Amino acid sequence: MTVNLLKRLGLNKYNVDKNSHIQVNTDICLTCKDKPCTKVCPAGTYEPSPDGRIIVHYERCLECGAALVACPYGAIKFTFPEGGISYKYG
Numbered sequence: 001m002t003v004n005l006l007k008r009l010g011l012n013k014y015n016v017d018k019n020s021h022i023q024v025n026t027d028i029c030l031t032c033k034d035k036p037c038t039k040v041c042p043a044g045t046y047e048p049s050p051d052g053r054i055i056v057h058y059e060r061c062l063e064c065g066a067a068l069v070a071c072p073y074g075a076i077k078f079t080f081p082e083g084g085i086s087y088k089y090g
């Protein structure tokens with residue numbers, strides 16, 4: 001299946017909506033040592049900040065859902081406004 005080019009490029013389509021498609025409870029991130037969300041995202045959407053929280057670059061998101069699977073604390077709430085990138089795991 002061909003992946004939509006706009007989606008692959010991560011063009012800034014989410015800032016038009018005042019409610020982002022990614023919500024992170026950054027208080028939980030304070031206790032998360034390895035911050036796996038920052039390692040699994042292929043687009044660099046999640047960035048650790050010096051205070052231990054997470055900065056989310058929403059406009060980079062490709063909707064793969066990897067961070068949802070990787071987060072051990074369920075700190076991320078996520079919707080797939082574009083329907084995801086249609087990868088199938090496993």
Ligand code: SF4
Binds near residue numbers: 036
């Ligand atoms: S993996 Fe979850 S709890 Fe850990 S830093 Fe990322 S969003 Fe926060």
